[in-house]
Amino acid sequence: MHSGRNPASQGPATARRLPRVWGAREDEIHRAYPCDELLEGPREEWFRAVTVAADRDTVFRWLCQLKVAPYSYDLLDNGGRRSPRGLTPGVERLETGQRVMTIFRLADFSTGRHMTLVMDDPKGARLFGDFAVTYAVHDEGPGTTRLLAKLVVGGEEGVLGRLRRPLLAWGDLLMMRRQLLTLRRRAEGR
Numbered sequence: 595m596h597s598g599r600n601p602a603s604q605g606p607a608t609a610r611r612l613p614r615v616w617g618a619r620e621d622e623i624h625r626a627y628p629c630d631e632l633l634e635g636p637r638e639e640w641f642r643a644v645t646v647a648a649d650r651d652t653v654f655r656w657l658c659q660l661k662v663a664p665y666s667y668d669l670l671d672n673g674g675r676r677s678p679r680g681l682t683p684g685v686e687r688l689e690t691g692q693r694v695m696t697i698f699r700l701a702d703f704s705t706g707r708h709m710t711l712v713m714d715d716p717k718g719a720r721l722f723g724d725f726a727v728t729y730a731v732h733d734e735g736p737g738t739t740r741l742l743a744k745l746v747v748g749g750e751e752g753v754l755g756r757l758r759r760p761l762l763a764w765g766d767l768l769m770m771r772r773q774l775l776t777l778r779r780r781a782e783g784r
Contacts, residue, residue, distance in 0.1 A: 613763040616771060617643040622742055628702045628710040632726035633748040640763060643742040644774045645734055648781040653731045653739045654706045656781045658686045660729075664695045665780075666773040677776070698727075707731060722762060723749030739781075741774060 615623065618641035646653050659665065662685055663677035688709070692700040697718035698711035713725035726746045734740045745766065747759065 613640075613760070613767040614638065615641045616767055617641075617774075618742060619643070622740070627728040627730060627744045628708060629726040629728040629744055629746045632701060632710070632712055633724050633746050635748055637724075637746050637748040638759060638763075640745040640747060640766065641742065642745075642767070642770045642774055643740060644778050646739045646741050646778045646781050647737065648739060648783075649737055650731045650733050650739045651706055653741055653777070653781045655681060655686055656777045657709055657729050657731065657741075658688065659777075659780075660694050660709070661685045661692060661700075664769075664773060665776045666769045670769070679780070698725075701726070723747065723758070741777065741781075743770060743774065745770075 622643060623641055659678065659682060662682050663675070665677045668674060668676055688700060688703045688705065690700055690702065694700050694709070694711050697713055697715035699714045700709065701712045702708075702710040708728050708730040710728040711726065713719055713722065724747070728744050730740075730742045730744070732740045732742070747762065749758070
C-alpha cells in the first residue's frame with residue numbers, strides 16, 4: 595500500500611483550482627482520508643463538497659444509496675434508469691467488497707462517517723484509469739452536515755496522462771457535482 599502523500603501529486607496551489615476542487619474548504623483539503631492509502635504511483639487529488647441541511651446519519655444513509663444508483667445524470671451513467679427517489683431497504687448494510695455504482699468496490703467504511711471505494715471494473719479502469727474515492731460526512735452544526743468526496747486519481751504519466759487527466763477532472767466535476775447536489779436534495783427531503 596501507498597504510505598503518505600505522493601510527492602508527485604499536485605501541490606496545494608493546483609489543488610485549489612477548478613476542475614480539481616469544487617466546494618471543498620482549505621481544512622478539508624488538508625485532512626487525511628482512507629482513500630489516500632489505496633493507489634500506488636503518481637496521482638492527483640480531487641475534492642468535491644456540499645453542505646447539507648440534514649443530520650449526518652441521514653446524509654450517510656443516502657450515501658448508501660450509491661450501491662443501487664449513481665444519482666448523477668441517469669441517462670449517461672445509469673443506463674437511462676431513474677435513480678430511486680426514496681431509500682432502498684437494506685442498502686445501509688455495508689460489507690467490504692460490495693459493488694457500488696457498478697464499477698466500484700467498497701474498500702472500507704465507517705458507518706455514519708465514510709464510504710471508501712476503489713475502481714475495480716476492467717472496462718471502467720480502461721476508460722477512467724485508477725480511482726479511489728472517499729465519501730466523508732462530518733457534522734457542521736446542529737442539523738447540518740458536510741458531504742465531501744476526495745478522489746485519488748492514478749494512471750499513466752507522460753503526454754497521454756497529462757492530456758487525459760484534465761479532461762477526466764472536468765468530466766468528473768460535471769458528474770459528481772450533480773451527484774452531490776442530488777444527494778443533498780434527497781437528504782434534505784426535497
